[in-house]
Amino acid sequence: MMPVPLSLNRLLEHAGRLFPEQEIVSRLPDKSLRRHRYADFHRRARQLAAALKKLGLRKGDRVATLCWNHHAHLEAYFGIPAAGGVMHTLNLRLAPDELGWIAHHAHDRFLIVDDVLLPLYQRFAPHHRFERVIVFPFSGAPVTERDGDPHEGEPAIDDYERLLARAPADFHYADHHEDDPVAMCYTSGTTGKPKGVVYSHRSTVLHSLSCALPDAVNIAANDTVLPVTPMFHANSWGIPYAAVMVGARLVFPGPHLHPEDLLDLIQAEPPTLSLGVPTIWLGLIQAHEANPGRWKLPTAMRSMVGGAAVPEALIRQFAKHGVRVTQGWGMTETSPVGSLFLEKPELRGKLSDDEWFARKAMAGVPLALVEARIVGEQGVCDWNGSDVGELQVRGPYITGAYHDVPQDPDKFTADGWLRTGDVASIDAHGYIRIADRTKDLVKSGGEWISSVDLENAIMAHPGVAEAAVIAIAHRRWGERPLACVVRKPGATVTVESLRELLAGRFASWQLPDAFEFVDEIPRTSTGKFWKLKLRERFAEWRWPEGA
Template sequence: MLSTMQDVPLTVARILEHGATVHGASTVATWDGERAVRRTFAEVGARAAQLAHALRDELGVTGDQRVATLMWNNTEHQEAYLAIPSMGAVLHTLNLRLPPQQLAFIINHAADHVIIANGSVLPLLAPLLPQLNPTLRHIVVSGPGDRGLLAGFSGSVHEYEELIADRPTSFPFPTDLDERSAAALCYTSGTTGDPKGVLYSHRSVYLHCLQVVSAESFGFTARDLLLPVVPMFHVNAWGIPHAAFMVGSSLLMPDRFLQPKPLAAMITAERPTFSAAVPTIWTGLLDELDSGGEAYDTSSLDTVVIGGSACPPALMKAFQDRYGIEVIHAWGMTETSPLGSVAHPPAGLTPEQEWPYRLTQGRFPATVQARVVGPDGSAMPHDGVAEGEIEVRGPWIARAYFGGAGQQPDAGGDKFSDDGWLRTGDVGTVSADGYLTLTDRAKDVIKSGGEWISSVALENELMAHPDVLEAAVVAVPDEKWGERPLATVVLRPGSDADVRTLREFLAGRVASWQLPERWAVIESVPKTSVGKFDKKVIRASYADGALSVTKLGKE
């Protein structure tokens, strides 16, 4: 027996229509370095319709062609976020921090038809043009930048504002679009090979938005002003741009001003209530706030969500104690759209009782099923003790990778189980009440003498030292134990701490057999294109002898 409910498609077009009308007075503001330039949701919706007309009528986007964006977080990018999927095409966000060869690979693999780019990133795009397939026919440029860099492009170059000017401010967005059709394409960062494409559906985007705005997750309302520091090319800014339009939360876009000083200035001037970014952003911002004295006012900022990698507990406590900002862990990945879990503690606890829950990666919602799989492939109990690889499934979890234009989806390799679950590559435990605690990435666990050492746990303890700005721990070969931890640390400016002091500090916090014998003080921890610690670079530097390593203790 079927239900008697209406079968109305869940599409991005519906989010666009609702936001531009019901929440038309909400705003998208872009920081220009000194102030915020605003447009209302109604204006953004009208300009999104104009962009859709331009893409269809002048640039020939009539089906599910990929329209790529090489842009910072700004209002024009938000317009593209809404227009492209709503018209039935596929939004393809390009990571402007990827190495050039990977960026060219992604553009060709997706067979992008159009690229919309900020003028400031044309120096990144121009050298790629000779490597790109002829499927790329148009480049649309928004904002200041040297258009002369595109002189060798065989297709057409357009000005964003000129392209959309004088076009109708309404568009016949399809109402019968299959909600399972592709809406957006995002590639993984490709740290262990070529990047893999994850093709999100309208249905998955819509359902993901509903979870993002729920109180169980980020709890957005029309009273909020959101500052998404996480880039719009990083898993669609964790779903924030679409979710904000769904419920009318205003947006403050940082554009290219992602350094600690401009972030502190825009928080002071614009008074956002919520922000989200990877831990490295907040480490720099905390230093800026601490050194800025009374120049900054962050009292409006209630909540910061940190994802991408584990947040050091010392950083969470510093924001809470010194600035009254609650830092919330969230976990996810490109393949999970990315929302997997959010670390809100259970009700009825004291602040001290909440801390163990806040230090987890969070609780899974009903829409994300998780299982812990042991080394032998068996399911482990959800008891907070049994440790194994985390596998997940749900309506916004990938079942395969995009195989490329005209190719079948790729569910091969070791990322998907035989029964369709996503193998995350994360190692951890799940408690009986659904809280995920990660101990490491499977590739980063240190296997020493038959025991596992968590690199994340060592990093968190090291970053609790007041003289340590950043710490990254990796496994290196050891003749006796197989692998041992190498600790690399970045000291705060002016610090006179040495590695012996840091080892003594760590000795009081972890088991003696986990203490690293090898230490290196470095200027900065290498980062991936999305701001995570790039541990493969550290391992390669050690193998090549490029690191100045101090050995302490017994081998």
């Protein structure tokens, strides 16, 4: 067979050639809609690539993006790799010093930033100096270009649109192997610093093919795809790549993620497929029910939901409106779609509605290219639905290492599997049930909050002996952090002083909602915090009404 590498460039060329008339709709900061065609996207992504090359981008250089979901971000998805660069999506919900640390660790050379996010950029600029900052005039306001000043450490500023207009016309794709990187995304781990996952041409094409299959996300040229999942969150689950591959229509919500805004957008540009974390849909359902008759949900819409466990009640609520919710499981490390709900033929006609809903609330079955196993204390478990252990996965679009950190046996097994940290079982039909979300993380509104980072910060308080942060179920956010704090003997520690301490170091949504003072943190025999015991102790704990 021909030694033709799998390549994002092929998908871009295919899309531009086969679907030039297809539409890409972006919602701007002023809530108006901007419409592009794939022909524009194809031209502009290549212009971006040509411009980056002209600016001196070298093979493998990282180009960060700090952007909402819109057409220019999609251009970066394809344009940066087309130039041989690696797109590094920055999570705009992180605290400035964390953003700075991540950009610095990735050695990001250029930055593409929405003009409306420049204030955030300014806050982490001191932590990492980009060589160039390319400002996308998302709001329509003019961008003032300037040369950089190496002595002052000031980056050059480019206007994204003028940069594209100035791009040389004679663009050629950068040569590449299929294992060359195209994108990277940092994930907040349980311990230590965020870790970078690097995606390749190969992994991205294989993930796109796998996701687009009829029994996976089922994406076709006739679909209209609404990615609410941020494009900085595991590349919006990789779905924009798949959508471009098949020539689907895309609708991007821009910065407007409030339930009412999303309902307006869904009404105006009805999607057949939408993607988002449970929190988004929960808000959407509540707003919809609070204003009966104001919006109509499109009856043909499938909703891919993931990033955190989806409550069965939510799946049922959507079903009442004719919206099919498909739950999946994945991680930034798995590109991310590892498993998805499938209505398996052998169960058709054999399960009651209630049994189907229960299955829909599980984590689905592994996709064809993903090997999944459960490893308990006795080794690899049977698929019997009862043996519980760590979920481990392996496959060509699953990462085998983190960017620029030593290989950690807590993350990868000696025989080459990813240790997901999720505790799960798999039943005889292949359905994965996540028994326990990752032990030490709090998943709030689809975003990870590292309990360890909070604990370390709290323990920096002069009056604190030790502290452990656990996740407490929250009806709106899925989980929210509760901090358990042990005072030093005789010390005075107020909740206010703790809040003050953390406020400067974390984004507000990362802060614990409550603090409980306890006598001691239970410990395992090896001296580690035994959070299981702590969770048991606070099992009956409830957030105040209205929280």
